[in-house]
Every structure is written in structure tokens, then in C-alpha cells.
Amino acid sequence: MIETLITVASIAIVLLALSFMMNDRFQEIEDQVEQLSINVMQDNYQLKKKMKVLEEELLQDDITEEKRPSQTDGAFRNKPPMVTTVQSLADSGYSIKEIARKTELGEQNIHSILNQSKGVQS
Numbered sequence: 001m002i003e004t005l006i007t008v009a010s011i012a013i014v015l016l017a018l019s020f021m022m023n024d025r026f027q028e029i030e031d032q033v034e035q036l037s038i039n040v041m042q043d044n045y046q047l048k049k050k051m052k053v054l055e056e057e058l059l060q061d062d063i064t065e066e067k068r069p070s071q072t073d074g075a076f077r078n079k080p081p082m083v084t085t086v087q088s089l090a091d092s093g094y095s096i097k098e099i100a101r102k103t104e105l106g107e108q109n110i111h112s113i114l115n116q117s118k119g120v121q122s
Contacts, residue, residue: 086113 082103089099096114100107 083113083117086110087117090114 082105085103086099086105089102094102096107096110099105099110103110105113
């Protein structure tokens, strides 16, 4: 009986020593999940920074586009940018063909935009 207790105790001690020497697989998985979480947070931060920069650039473009029509006169307010562009090019003395080439619109479209703007202004 004593031999059995000694054998069981020695096996328990050996197994206890082995458990301290073995790598903990859960710890490795936990470390990998933590590293993945850190990477995701870093990527998210970088994306937010890039979005902020892009928003600032777009906002800056909107402000300059809003200032441009208001500096000339009130006739260009609340009009789409293409209409404003066509009207400003026509006011600058460009021909219909030149405006069509610069805006990549057809000459018929340029004529209709200019006719509509003349009807609205008068």
C-alpha cells in the first residue's frame, strides 16, 4: 500500500514539473489575439487619419467653389458647377466649340445651358 502511495505521489510530482515546462497553448492563442487586436486598432487609427485629411481637402474645395460664384455676381448662386463653368467660360469670351472641348460636353448641351441661363437672367 505504501508503495502505491509513493508511486502515485511520484507520478503527480513528475506531471506537475512537466506542466510547468510545457508551453501554454492558450497563452499563445491569447497573445496572437492581442497582437491582432492591436494591429486592427492601428489600422483603424490610420484610416481615420486619412479620412480626416480627405474630408478637410473636400471641405476646402467646397469653400473655394462657394467663394468663386459669390465673388462674380449673384447670377451663379444655387446652380450646378458645370452650368457655372459653362457660363463663366462664355462670359470670358470662349466660343461654343472651345467650351465644348474644355468641358467635354456636346455643343448642343452648351447651347441649351446658355439659352437657359439667358432665360433665367433676363
